[in-house]
Amino acid sequence: xxxxxxxxxxxxxxxxxxxxxxxxxxxxxxxxxxxxxxxxxxxxxxxxxxxxxxxxxxxxxxxxxxxxxxxxxxxxxxxxxxxxxxxxxxxxxxxxxxxxxxxxxxxxxxxxxxxxxxxxxxxxxxxxxxxxxxxxxxxxxxxxxxxxxxxxxxxxxxxxxxxxxxxxxxxxxxxxxxxxxxxxxxxxxxxxxxxxxxxxxxxxxxxxxxxxxxxxxxxxxxxxxxxxxxxxxxxxxxxxxxxxxxxxxxxxxxxxxxxxxxxxxxxxxxxxxxxxxxxxxxxxxxxxxxxxxxxxxxxxxxxxxxxxxxxxxxxxxxxxxxxxxxxxxxxxxxxxxxxxxxxxxxxxxxxxxxxxxxxxxxxxxxxxxxxxxxxxxxxxxxxxxxxxxxxxxxxxxxxxxxxxxxxxxxxxxxxxxxxxxxxxxxxxxxxxxxxxxxxxxxxxxxxxxxxxxxxxxxxxxxxxxxxxxxxxx
Amino acid sequence: xxxxxxxxxxxxxxxxxxxxxxxxxxxxxxxxxxxxxxxxxxxxxxxxxxxxxxxxxxxxxxxxxxxxxxxxxxxxxxxxxxxxxxxxxxxxxxxxxxxxxxxxxxxxxxxxxxxxxxxxxxxxxxxxxxxxxxxxxxxxxxxxxxxxxxxxxxxxxxxxxxxx
Numbered sequence: 328x329x330x331x332x333x334x335x336x337x338x339x340x341x342x343x344x345x346x347x348x349x350x351x352x353x354x355x356x357x358x359x360x361x362x363x364x365x366x367x368x369x370x371x372x373x374x375x376x377x378x379x380x381x382x383x384x385x386x387x388x389x390x391x392x393x394x395x396x397x398x399x400x401x402x403x404x405x406x407x408x409x410x411x412x413x414x415x416x417x418x419x420x421x422x423x424x425x426x427x428x429x430x431x432x433x434x435x436x437x438x439x440x441x442x443x444x445x446x447x448x449x450x451x452x453x454x455x456x457x458x459x460x461x462x463x464x465x466x467x468x469x470x471x472x473x474x475x476x477x478x479x480x481x482x483x484x485x486x487x488x489x490x491x492x493x494x495x496x497x498x499x500x501x502x503x504x505x506x507x508x509x510x511x512x513x514x515x516x517x518x519x520x521x522x523x524x525x526x527x528x529x530x531x532x533x534x535x536x537x538x539x540x541x542x543x544x545x546x547x548x549x550x551x552x553x554x555x556x557x558x559x560x561x562x563x564x565x566x567x568x569x570x571x572x573x574x575x576x577x578x579x580x581x582x583x584x585x586x587x588x589x590x591x592x593x594x595x596x597x598x599x600x601x602x603x604x605x606x607x608x609x610x611x612x613x614x615x616x617x618x619x620x621x622x623x624x625x626x627x628x629x630x631x632x633x634x635x636x637x638x639x640x641x642x643x644x645x646x647x648x649x650x651x652x653x654x655x656x657x658x659x660x661x662x663x664x665x666x667x668x669x670x671x672x673x674x675x676x677x678x679x680x681x682x683x684x685x686x687x688x689x690x691x692x693x694x695x696x697x698x699x700x701x702x703x704x705x706x707x708x709x710x711x712x713x714x715x716x717x718x719x720x721x722x723x724x725x726x727x728x729x730x731x732x733x734x735x736x737x738x739x740x741x742x743x744x745x746x747x748x749x750x751x752x753x754x755x756x757x758x759x760x761x762x763x764x765x766x767x768x769x770x771x772x773x774x775x776x777x778x779x780x781x782x783x784x785x786x787x788x789x790x791x792x793x794x795x796x797x798x799x800x
Numbered sequence: 801x802x803x804x805x806x807x808x809x810x811x812x813x814x815x816x817x818x819x820x821x822x823x824x825x826x827x828x829x830x831x832x833x834x835x836x837x838x839x840x841x842x843x844x845x846x847x848x849x850x851x852x853x854x855x856x857x858x859x860x861x862x863x864x865x866x867x868x869x870x871x872x873x874x875x876x877x878x879x880x881x882x883x884x885x886x887x888x889x890x891x892x893x894x895x896x897x898x899x900x901x902x903x904x905x906x907x908x909x910x911x912x913x914x915x916x917x918x919x920x921x922x923x924x925x926x927x928x929x930x931x932x933x934x935x936x937x938x939x940x941x942x943x944x945x946x947x948x949x950x951x952x953x954x955x956x957x958x959x960x961x962x963x964x
């Protein structure tokens with residue numbers, strides 16, 4: 328038998344609601360991520376409507392689910408999760424979009440057939456039509472962002488941010504701003520701003536010349552000079568990494584500084600660091616690790632667009648053997664926790680943008696709130712600590728490590744630093760706070776409620792100059 | 801491993817009734833694997849031995865998107881139950897023709913695996929439809945047989961002309 332959806336006939340149409348329901352079923356039923364969908368099922372995110380329906384339904388998954396449950400005479404069986412999601416996508420459209428309601432409903436009804444469940448057409452039609460006629464549930468759903476967070480997440484936010492909890496959850500339901508980083512190796516910020524002006528984009532100037540936040544998010548490829556690598560898209564919070572690193576570097580030495588980005592892919596902070604170091608004329612060699620080969624390849628592609636050459640670092644040639652200072656970036660596919668990191672002599676500075684829950688980017692990645700758990704925060708914490716302790720051994724005495732996560736929870740931030748300092752005698756922490764966000768015991772916490780930033784955490788760790796150099800491998 | 805050749809309607813060999821498998825040896829396992837590879841390559845979601853001119857009661861089915869949940873069923877016996885539902889079907893032996901066919905919503909499947917071990921499960925939705933469709937092949941039956949004689953005639957003619 329062939330798949331009925333393989334039907335090539337004239338009647339074949341893309342059913343956006345069905346695609347969204349299928350993506351949801353992968354994410355919720357199989358714990359996939361939006362990132363997985365984008366990589367493995369790009370056809371489910373092929374149009375702006377696809378993105379809107381998937382992101383929107385994920386964002387309001389829990390509150391819409393409650394409304395839907397009240398209109399189902401009895402709950403659907405587990406194996407009908409796909410149908411449930413089809414109805415949820417319908418419910419999302421009735422509440423949050425201006426799409427004509429009859430169209431939204433009939434497309435959902437049509438989706439049943441492609442799911443191999445034509446018997447459900449009447450059910451889907453009946454439930455959605457009832458919800459269309461009933462306005463009460465729509466009024467009930469008026470902007471209670473807390474309902475869109477699972478209870479454990481709600482209470483953790485309330486515990487760690489008692490004063491800001493409601494604002495924080497409201498911010499998690501907003502659309503994220505889009506900030507552009509001008510590639511100063513390719514174009515001056517002045518010239519780029521002029522191009523934006525000519526093209527009719529409106530924007531705000533960020534704290535550095537290269538940071539520009541657009542008033543209206545755009546498709547990246549529509550930005551002037553995108554294909555020629557004139558700019559990247561990078562949140563303002565993430566752009567602090569390169570600037571913090573730069574401010575912490577001892578730039579008065581004549582030898583080039585060896586700097587490592589330990590979890591580099593997809594390379595945003597790495598390339599920014601490259602652009603900033605070149606701009607300031609700091610002699611350096613950059614190295615970058617990632618434990619996934621595929622991700623390093625993606626990083627190479629992005630680097631090529633931006634004009635940042637890379638090479639595969641082969642440890643037998645030593646840190647200085649393959650590229651001259653200020654030239655190509657050395658890439659290595661290895662886990663930052665590996666006991667055999669090939670960095671000898673030790674590095675002058677390390678950026679550890681640790682893998683984390685992403686709880687500071689929930690508004691950008693609405694799947695996160697449904698996928699993370701309390702246990703996963705602690706798993707991340709253990710990994711973050713392992714990375715930190717392992718990399719520390721490869722840092723020169725007097726060197727700096729910038730630790731960062733895009734999490735808002737202390738479990739992945741201050742608690743990691745606390746455990747680390749407790750076990751490491753030659754480390755001291757310095758909070759790099761500036762202007763907004765919150766100063767924590769060890770670091771600096773930005774929140775999505777801050778103007779224009781995601782939730783993000785930074786801590787500067789400095790290695791004391793010890794005489795015996797015992798920590799070096 | 802060469803792909804097997806799939807017969808096309810109105811080939812009379814598609815009307816052969818398959819006989820039960822009694823020897824569960826390496827040759828049977830290999831045939832079932834070939835059948836599955838041929839199905840994936842087609843691409844299809846189900847294939848019966850009859851369709852590759854082997855008249856033994858063997859079918860393979862995999863409706864998963866990842867193509868990672870294959871069923872290889874030997875000597876399948878079906879007990880369909882529940883409501884009749886209508887769904888669109890297509891067939892590797894009736895290329896590019898799709899039409900709506902009534903099937904039972906659920907089916908209880910008793911069969912053997914390629915080593916002769918008995919297995920039993922219940923299927924619904926697309927899996928149920930697909931298993932019913934493949935088991936029909938073992939009886940020499942095609943999904944077009946469920947359509948009106950007018951449609952059937954039109955399809956046979958179209959396929960015969962295409963084969964010329």
